[in-house]
Amino acid sequence: MTKFDYKNMWVYIEHDGTTISTVSLELLCEARKLCDVTGDKLVAVAVDGLPEAELAKIRATGIDQMMVVHGTGYERYNNDAYTNLFTVLCQKYNPSAVFVGGTTNGRDFAPRFAARLNTGCTSDAIEVVYNPESGDIEFIEPAVGGKMMAVITVPVLRPQVGTIRPGTFKYEPVGEKAEIEVIHETVDFDPALIRTKLLKFIPEEDDGAVNLAAEEVVVCLGNGLSGSDKLGKYQELADLLGGKLGCTRPVFDRGILPFKQMIGQSGVVVKPKLLVSFGVSGAINHTAGMKDAGTIIAVNSDPDAAIFGVADYGIVGDMDTVCDMMIEALKARQ
Amino acid sequence: MLKILVCVKQVPDVNLVKIDPVTGSLIRDGVPAIMNPLDGSALEAAVRIKETYGGEITAITMGPDNAAAVLRECISVGASQAILCSDYAFKDADTLSTSYVIGKAAKMFGEYDLIICGKETLDGATGQMGSQLAERFGATMVSSTSLIMEVNEEMGTVIAERELEGGVEVLEAQMPALFTVEKTNYQPRIPNFKGWKFARTAPITKLTADTIEGLDRNKIGAPGSGTIVPRTYPPEKAEGGMILDEGSVEKNVAKVMEILADKGLV
Incomplete structure (x- = not known):
């Protein structure tokens, strides 16, 4: 398989069961623009359990496909289950790109599943541009304390995994498509294999x-x-x-x-x-x-x-x- | 006995780095190379664990020969073993290939209960090394750790605080576990004279692509990297507003106060 055989752009929908993390919605809007250029399908990948009002916010961004994940191991974010989930799903569907919101948890598992898939991962981009000549996404990131801008690409491997800084893009939904394909995937992760246990959560307030x-x-x-x-x-x-x-x-x-x-x-x-x-x-x-x-x-x-x-x-x-x-x-x- | 691995990197002090306005490349001349500040916090966390529970600290880095300096810093506060991975073949490595080399090299000296890294570096700031090293070691991942509260060697668990956007998680993690640490509770200590003197001449194990066991040449350096940096450029200077020029600083301040009053901001 060459990189051109990998199709579609995925956005990981981070949520807590009630609300979607804003960065995921921002990312959908930006990835929509990229897909309009490349002809890829825009796919939202979310663990099941979101209320209808939140799902509507996803659809409004103009997604082509909604992948709903079922199974054990996902109730609370944990590195083990989510790394495994994206490894399994990427191996099955071969997406061209996977965008993950650059939250603490997003940055916790995205580089790991990229390493497990042996592909490139970029972090904290503030701009994403498609280069039609190379067929690669250019992730533009501030480097050296913001004193210079670096263009980073994944030139050979796929998927192109990137975390994007929250607040970088705007949530400007272009409207729901008449037809959205819904795919249900069940990937069970044995809860006994989750190696972290939440003892307590202390809210910031x-x-x-x-x-x-x-x-x-x-x-x-x-x-x-x-x-x-x-x-x-x-x-x-x-x-x-x-x-x-x-x-x-x-x-x-x-x-x-x-x-x-x-x-x-x-x-x-x-x-x-x-x-x-x-x-x-x-x-x-x-x-x-x-x-x-x-x-x-x-x-x-x-x-x-x-x-x-x-x-x-x-x-x-x-x-x-x-x-x-x-x-x-x-x-x-x- | 607890085996602790600390991963450190030598970086240019970016606060002093200048950028060539035309080419957009770094001007490193005369800029001191320092230990990445958050790696100093990782080292501090490791030393405190050793002081409380006993154990052995191994420090590892990848870089040019003079990166040995950051390993000596580790030795000066209590690391008993230091590994420098240095080879021209490692050049232009991204986090995918760097984590591969560090993983292979560190494993030559045994297994580790705890692997501790800084949350991110001053220069690249990808913050990806920890997560990818956890993958190389098959370790439990705990990122953005603000405090390692308790290590239970018998149970093989660690209790740690993790800083999230909305608060702090207290997690129990199974060892082997990798922690990327925040500066919050880990201000690096200054080594004492004895430690510093000892570190100056302490042995450092240097490994190359030839001496790291079982290294796949396709997975190191530029060929082993998933990402490349095709170009860099200076950030665009924004258009900007108005620099006040009322004749004196006093008058400029008065003007600002007037503007703020007009806007109802004061």
């Missing part, structure tokens, strides 16, 4: 930590921050604006703020009404997580900083000085 994704105002600190001794003034500014502090990866790496406050592609994606950014260079890994903010103000001493490209208004200047001035101005307004 319980720990009282900052949930930046829900904030309306965010003050974001970049590597221009000289040290944690300066954190106080930015906290004060955030308080005055009624918001919370966020940061970029270097600030997290320096141990100044926790991971939950790291904004970007591999951290939190924020969409506040106002984001004020201090000392942030503007690498794409970071901007991917904040570019959809309503109003973005950027402060940086380097007039060529990339952050000014995504900002609505920029101030070139020393971040600490500007912060002090803003605090003063806000206090004066009160």
Whole structure:
């Protein structure tokens, strides 16, 4: 078999029995566009148990085929059963591509079934483009901390497995097709072979930590921050604006703020009404997580900083000085 | 006795890397090579397990000869064995072929109860190595581990916390198990002088494509890779908004405050 014998693009529908993970729906919409170009069928692969309203959201994306998986071992996500499931299904149907949402669980099993199938896996793409010359999908991913973009392909092997960062594509359903083929597959995985046991789940809300994704105002600190001794003034500014502090990866790496406050592609994606950014260079890994903010103000001493490209208004200047001035101005307004 | 394998990688300190604006390629000159930060957390997790339960730590890496430096870091805090897989034939390997080589090389020195990796690297950041190594070792997979709470050697189980989008899972995993760790609870320690001095001259086992037993040449380096990188380019600079130029920083700040007030944001 050559790569051209592999047909159709699959999207793994991640769900908890009640709701579909948003990234799966986003992926269906993007994969629809690819299939329109390649002529492949768009197939949604979901473990059975979704309510009708959720299934309707899948159909609305214009899928050609719905594969419903039955069997034991899938009630709770686990690496063992899901790795086996996609290995078995891919061996039977030979899809050209399998897209998996880049959630923690998606990234947990996608590379493993790719390795088991001995095929290529790419991760965290922010763009997917079909190259008609090679017949390959080009997965475009930020690399080296977002300082460059890398085009990654699976040139020989199939399926092309890729995880896609949540929030990258939009859920813009093109409408349900008149005919959708429904396939039922039963792949039993012996629950005794599942090597992890869930002892407890602690929902995030319980720990009282900052949930930046829900904030309306965010003050974001970049590597221009000289040290944690300066954190106080930015906290004060955030308080005055009624918001919370966020940061970029270097600030997290320096141990100044926790991971939950790291904004970007591999951290939190924020969409506040106002984001004020201090000392942030503007690498794409970071901007991917904040570019959809309503109003973005950027402060940086380097007039060529990339952050000014995504900002609505920029101030070139020393971040600490500007912060002090803003605090003063806000206090004066009160 | 617990056998622990720690997988580490030497990476360029990307915070210091510059990109050639024309060719889009990396300018690595003068950029220090460091241990991938999350691999430091993996090492820390391994050392803490050894301190609590006893055991033996083996560290492994693949890279050029000077990647031995990251293995010496591992030795300086308690790894007793270090394996460097280094061969021109491993060049341009993706995670599929790298995991194959690491798996084959590590297995020459026995089996492992626990395999610990960083969640992802600073440079490639695919986060795929852990999952693919778990496949090579036939191990239970636990990704995004924030804490390894308890190791029960007799029962062959490990209790660990795993960070998910909506909360934290507490899992009991059967050994052999592979964990990819988050930085959350594993700030790497600084080696003491004695450890550092010892590591400087400690032996490192170097393996090549010829000396790794049973290596299939078709599965290593570029030929063994599932993915390729046909090209790279600098990220497009966004159009951007307005850089305020009111004459002074004070006036620019005043202008911003005015704009925010107009928008009802302050």
